[in-house]
Amino acid sequence: MPIKTSGAADTQPVRITRLQRELAQRLAQDIAAGVFELDSHLSEKVLSQRYEVSRTPVRGALRLLAESGLARCKPNSGYYVARRAQVDDTAGAPEGAPLTSEDLYRRLVADRSQRLLDDSFTDSELLHRYGVPRSILMKTLLRMASEGVLEKRQGHGWRFPASLADDDVRKESYRFRIVIECAGLQEPDFMADQRAFQDMRERHTALLADVQRPIVTDEFFALNSAFHEMLARCSGNRFVLQAVQQQNQLRQLDAHPASYPVSTLERYVREHLDILDAMEAGDQEWAVAVMRRHLKATQWAA
Incomplete structure (x- = not known):
């Protein structure tokens, strides 16, 4: 589903920049991957921080999403996710442009989560599959390797690290997260982002209002990942944030359809x-105690 890029239907059409088109495509891909759940608020401030751009291209990208039906604008409130795009619909680059490194990164993660990629593979196999220049492929693979999402095989090719679906690996991951995330809450430069906290509170409260409906994994994963990443960002420690983002990426590689029991979901949301x-x-002391208990419990349902 290419993002619609035509101007407004009036005598003074709005000029759409390449950055706005690319950002709209990235947003569509993230919506398809469950990063932003249905009806969630697409905050200009949060998106500008996430994609490291100013609010102007974000505003233009949101208009494009609205034209494509993926978002809707509420008066005096902003934009919200209107429907979930399909990954295949958002896979192409805007206006036939070649995939960027960022596009390819997201495609690789999405394809791995759906088990469309094997545990190991070669450069040639990926070049054939995605049709990108070798320079873009290598830039992406090296980035994924630096973030711990990929490992270089000795001699030839690449492989995904041990799966978090493995019980021992999952437990090791959660022990690491307990160390990092609890420490992040105690960072001296921790500063609560009031707007982000309020947005997160509203999204959690909305879930509690409908606890009779079991929630699928990708819905809960999106909110859960955003929650932990937000706290890491508030820590003011870039290395804490990088560690949490890496863990979220690794968990996304093993995302699979499932439902959390209503009672379990409610407990996690309240925590x-x-x-x-x-x-x-x-x-901070109580927050750390709750976080430690929360991560110990969720490892069995992750």
């Missing part, structure tokens, strides 16, 4: 809210 309350109240 998130307890952590927000504690950090806003300046009670």
Whole structure:
């Protein structure tokens, strides 16, 4: 589904820049991957921080999403996700342009999560599959390797690291997360982003309002990942943030359709809210205790 790029239907059409088109495509891909769940608020500030651009291209990209039906604009409120795009619909680059390194990164993660990629592969296999220049492919693979999402095989090719679907690997991952994320809450430069905290609180509260409906993995994963990444960003420590983002990427590689029990979901959501309350109240000790308990429990349902 190429993102619609025509101007407004009036005598003064709005000029659409290449950056706006590319950003709209990346947003569509993230919506398809479940990063932004249905009806979630697409905050200009949050998106500009996430994609490291100013609010102007974000605003243009949101208009394009609205034209394509992926987002809707609520008066005096902003844009919200209107429907979930399909990964195949958002895979192409805008206006037939070749895939960028960022596009390819997202394609590789999405294809791996659907088990469309084997555990190991060669450069040639990826070049044939995605049709990108070798320079783009190598830039992407080296980035993924530096972030721990890929490993270089001795001699020839690449492989994905041990799967978090493996019980021992998953437990090791959660032990690491307990160390990193609890430390992040105690960073001296931790500063709660009030707007981000409020947005996160509203999204969690919305889930509690409909707890009679089991929630599928990708819906909960999107909110859960955004919650932990937000806290890491508030820590003010770039290495804490990088570690949490890496863990989220590794978890996304093993995303699979499933449902969380209503009682379990409600407990996890309330624990998130307890952590927000504690950090806003300046009670880091209690927030750390809840986070440790939360991560120990969720490893069995991740």
